[in-house]
Amino acid sequence: xxxxxxxxxxxxxxxxxxxxxxxxxxxxxxxxxxxxxxxxxxxxxxxxxxxxxxxxxxxxxxxxxxxxxxxxxxxxxxxxxxxxxxxxxxxxxxxxxxxxxxxxxxxxxxxxxxxxxxxxxxxxxxxxxxxxxxxxxxxxxxxxxxxxxxxxxxxxxxxxxxxxxxxxxxxxxxxxxxxxxxxxxxxxxxxxxxxxxxxxxxxxxxxxxxxxxxxxxxxxxxxxxxxxxxxxxxxxxxxxxxxxxxxxxxxxxxxxxxxxxxxx
Amino acid sequence: xxxxxxxxxxxxxxxxxxxxxxxxxxxxxxxxxxxxxxxxxxxxxxxxxxxxxxxxxxxxxxxxxxxxxxxxxxxxxxxxxxxxxxxxxxxxxxxxxxxxxxxxxxxxxxxxxxxxxxxxxxxxxxxxxxxxxxxxxxxxxxxxxxxxxx
Numbered sequence: 001x002x003x004x005x006x007x008x009x010x011x012x013x014x015x016x017x018x019x020x021x022x023x024x025x026x027x028x029x030x031x032x033x034x035x036x037x038x039x040x041x042x043x044x045x046x047x048x049x050x051x052x053x054x055x056x057x058x059x060x061x062x063x064x065x066x067x068x069x070x071x072x073x074x075x076x077x078x079x080x081x082x083x084x085x086x087x088x089x090x091x092x093x094x095x096x097x098x099x100x101x102x103x104x105x106x107x108x109x110x111x112x113x114x115x116x117x118x119x120x121x122x123x124x125x126x127x128x129x130x131x132x133x134x135x136x137x138x139x140x141x142x143x144x145x146x147x148x149x150x151x152x153x154x155x156x157x158x159x160x161x162x163x164x165x166x167x168x169x170x171x172x173x174x175x176x177x178x179x180x181x182x183x184x185x186x187x188x189x190x191x192x193x194x195x196x197x198x199x200x201x202x203x204x205x206x207x208x209x210x211x212x213x214x215x216x217x218x219x220x221x222x223x224x225x226x227x228x229x230x231x232x233x234x235x236x237x238x239x240x241x242x243x244x245x246x247x248x249x250x251x252x253x254x255x256x257x258x259x260x261x262x263x264x
Numbered sequence: 265x266x267x268x269x270x271x272x273x274x275x276x277x278x279x280x281x282x283x284x285x286x287x288x289x290x291x292x293x294x295x296x297x298x299x300x301x302x303x304x305x306x307x308x309x310x311x312x313x314x315x316x317x318x319x320x321x322x323x324x325x326x327x328x329x330x331x332x333x334x335x336x337x338x339x340x341x342x343x344x345x346x347x348x349x350x351x352x353x354x355x356x357x358x359x360x361x362x363x364x365x366x367x368x369x370x371x372x373x374x375x376x377x378x379x380x381x382x383x384x385x386x387x388x389x390x391x392x393x394x395x396x397x398x399x400x401x402x403x404x405x406x407x408x409x410x411x412x413x414x
Contacts, residue, residue: 001285001304001323008265008282008328037285037324038306050282052329102394103372104312104321187393 001041007049014058020051022163031113034105062086068173074112074166092177099187112166121190126213129205130195133171139164152212178260180253191241192249196257204254209235221258225251267331272340280327287311289327298338298367309395312368313337319375338367349412359408361399368395373409381414
């Protein structure tokens with residue numbers, strides 16, 4: 001398919017990428033392109049300029065600090081996360097990435113692209129919330145850091161403003177995590193999903209039920225279903241699931257994710 | 265924009281519009297029509313090629329993004345008339361009917377076998393997840409890949 005005419009820029013640094021994004025209203029950052037190129041085909045997005053982030057060393061790499069904190073460059077692909085010895089420090093990351101789409105998509109798709117597109121059916125927004133990730137956003141005035149809860153603002157909307165870029169994500173040490181999803185086909189788009197982390201109590205982030213991940217907490221996995229019910233979810237209905245069914249799935253998946261997290 | 269790529273060992277230089285997808289560049293500009301457009305939405309995998317050693321769907325990459333890259337397509341597998349063991353196995357195991365998905369299947373299986381020469385059946389199925397076939401029911405494709413696994 002022929003895309004609408006678009007300019008293409010390949011900056012040599014993050015600073016140059018920020019300048020290009022700030023100077024062109026119609027510019028959009030191009031990460032792995034596994035969503036953006038397709039929505040451009042459908043004309044659901046029609047940027048005037050693509051600022052290609054591939055090849056920017058400052059946006060790649062996975063580092064493990066002495067205290068167990070992982071710092072992951074925004075342009076890290078799912079495949080890189082799955083194969084990274086450092087990322088094994090928080091095993092859920094590679095495990096969830098291995099269930100996103102297929103080999104080809106995992107080879108190009110990036111952690112930064114997944115969270116910045118903030119499609120409510122994406123895997124990583126709830127996971128980032130449950131593990132307590134912090135996002136570093138760069139702009140003309142330097143860098144700022146926001147928590148995952150502050151990062152996701154609405155459907156396709158994040159704290160990354162015009163002229164800004166997500167540069168890296170830091171994730172604290174931890175192992176007691178779980179993730180559960182009901183998908184369209186194996187490893188397909190999520191109809192509903194849930195990410196859970198046990199840190200004393202259980203914290204679950206529910207995906208696909210609202211514009212941004214919904215957080216519920218409980219003393220233990222046994223209390224998670226009640227906590228989900230108490231959240232009075234009103235998820236959207238679509239061709240794959242009614243609102244009522246999605247609410248049911250949220251309860252079931254939250255419990256499964258919490259049980260997995262508790263068992264580790 | 266000027267784009268230089270090496271495809272199956274041959275270097276090509278072309279002036280390309282940034283909006284052109286890599287699959288169309290390969291098929292229309294370089295006349296390498298082995299890679300197919302099946303769905304145009306990134307689902308079917310018929311356009312799969314290997315770019316700098318990485319298996320990708322060439323309908324989700326711009327041609328300009330491949331500037332400087334070394335690309336492998338299905339045309340590069342055989343040496344002249346001599347098919348690879350994987351290609352022969354597809355023939356032997358009746359791993360294709362209409363053949364439309366075959367170029368992508370071959371590239372995905374080639375990428376798998378390079379990384380993991382002894383894949384299990386599950387690993388083969390997982391590696392071919394991004395390639396859709398509407399004829400074979402997949403079974404014979406898995407059998408073909410299994411037959412050349414070490």
